[in-house]
Amino acid sequence: MTADALLPSREERATLWAEAIGQAESYFEGVESLPVAPALNQGELHALLDGFSFDNPGSRLDVLHRFTEELKRHQVHTPHPCYFGLFNPAPAFMGILGESIAATLNPQLAAWSHSPLAVETERRLIEAFAQKFGFSEGSADGCLTSGGAEANLTALLCALAERWPGVLDSGLQGVSARPVFYASAESHQSFLKAARTAGLGRGALRTVPVTDTLQMDCDALRQMIEEDRRLGYEPFLIVGTAGTTGAGIVDSLTAIGDVARANGLWFHVDAAWGGAAVLVPELRTALEGIEKADSITFDPHKLLSMPMGAGMFLTRHRKILNKIFSVSTAYMPKEGEGLAVVDPYIHSLQWSRRFIGLKLFLTLTTTGWSGYAEILRHQSEMADFLRERLEKSGWSVVNRTRLPVVCFTPSDEEWDIATHQCAADAVVQSGSAWISTIILRGEKPALRACITNYRTERQHIDTLLANLSKVRHDLSLRKRLDHKQLRARVRHHTRVPELPNASEFGRW
Known part of the structure; x- marks a missing residue:
């Protein structure tokens, strides 16, 4: 195997770098327009990977372009400002350069x-x-x-x-x-x-x-x-x-x-x-x-x-x-x-x-301790804003912390873990945000939202609140409908048989 099999010519490297930078810049500018989470289809992933061959290698530019585009389609976008999930951040730019x-x-x-x-x-x-x-x-x-x-x-x-x-x-x-x-x-x-x-x-x-x-x-x-x-x-x-x-x-x-x-x-x-x-x-x-x-x-x-x-x-x-x-x-x-x-x-x-x-050295030497303090202070303020909006919208915050993670549940009704999970799934499937569920002390279910992105602003929290309001409304309608259908079934199965009318008694 010759060296150019692993190190392309300078001209081809320039083309590949341009593609990689273009993909990165497109992602930085456009991540907010993407669904936060993908639809999950393992069969589709297997078929997609079948299009890449180890026996018959493709061109570098084609493989780089196609796979990067597909990766964007098939991942939870943790750099999305409406990702309120686990402790996965939007990466700092100097950190990306450091990598x-x-x-x-x-x-x-x-x-x-x-x-x-x-x-x-x-x-x-x-x-x-x-x-x-x-x-x-x-x-x-x-x-x-x-x-x-x-x-x-x-x-x-x-x-x-x-x-x-x-x-x-x-x-x-x-x-x-x-x-x-x-x-x-x-x-x-x-x-x-x-x-x-x-x-x-x-x-x-x-x-x-x-x-x-x-x-x-x-x-x-x-x-x-x-x-x-x-x-x-x-x-x-x-x-x-x-x-x-x-x-x-x-x-x-x-x-x-x-x-x-x-x-x-x-x-x-x-x-x-x-x-x-x-x-x-x-x-x-x-x-x-x-x-x-x-x-x-x-x-x-x-x-x-x-x-x-x-x-x-x-x-x-x-x-x-x-x-x-x-x-x-x-x-x-x-x-x-x-x-x-x-x-x-x-x-x-x-x-x-x-x-x-x-990556940490480059970021810290260009951001400084004071810069990081401002970023973390902003994320803490966004969590405070989320808590305030939740409590004004009929939710109860069930954890007490000064750090930017918020656990909450409806204030006027009691949901079990299945209902909380149903709500979280609906938010995720909408593509507009990502949240999760948690069970506290092994017994108390709740929804969980974490401010993990330095680009998250009030409008992103408003997006989450609007989605939660819709999901809660839909769950309430479904619950009432299920209850109504259950009552109808109960009435049907316990209905008393009709008695014959008076004229029919005469034939008996």
Whole structure:
């Protein structure tokens, strides 16, 4: 295979770049006119993919054009300002450029010496965010990750190794105790995956009930720790959440930290989404106590609007990552051995990896902390506007958070989860917006809308409210019609037979 099979001529590259830029610009300008979500048809997707062949390759321009156009048709448009869904943002433009540069230069960040500027750039980001979260400059450490799941797994491994250093050599079979750790009923399910991945199993994760405000119940937490120890289990980790996925709730981090320290346990805060509040002075107090954590998960690909994926693990224990991930090989580059540097491959779960931090570095150095504060403040204001409009339109907001996620249900009637899901489905199928459902405390169903896009304005919230009003009206009509039909069927089946008239009695 000749080189031009993978690297086209300069002229063809110019044509392909023009197509890619044209597609991107068309999307930036036109995403708002697209349906937020596609109709789902797996058969159509299979037929579409059959039009692309690995055995008979097509022209680069044709494949690029056709597939990009089809991808626009067959995805939920998370960059749409009427996407009120999960924590998927509209990507920042400098982040998009950063991804393109990283893919073009393809720096390999396993060894410091292979891409020293890239590694040092990520170190600078770790130090900057660690300080924002309140960690001291001299002791803080961390690494960029693929996302929150990797960061949470890293936290679990750190807590295990801190409690039982021998686990790094002997594994869990060298631990005589039965390890357990604690997270609230509203915490992210990545901790269940982490428990399974680490070999602890599902039973090691203790689910702590939440209060009426959906925060971890610290009294229940204390009781569970005492009971587990009485039964022969060994607690080693408590997880607090700063911005739950369901309702955006921030646990009482100060109180949880106090419990952790009183019991000698590692205290981790999953701030994958809500951690961005530290950048906004008036929201920073919602995360009070996070500075006392042993480790923190934070995802710039959520509220900081980075393209997927960009996660971050931070810790106040400077030596713990090398302790867990350090290995020695004969084949890795040795050029940096005489310098006071750390190779990333012995500092994180990943080995070979791309320059995750470039997109964040380019965006932060051109937007600044103050620019991000303004963006996040705007999203918070849009959530306040949504809450206000909902309550004036006959809905009840059922979560209390300063972060931009709103859970709501009708104020004048009680819907079950099926009705909530029917309403959410109708909104999504309309193409005008995307919302979801949630069950809070395992029992309270609600609709959920999150301000996850920096381009969302009041008119987009008005669009959502108009759609919700129509859906609610249609559901009410259907409910009345169903009730009327049910009553008619009941009358039909319980009707008393007619008696003969008087003249007919004479024949009897």
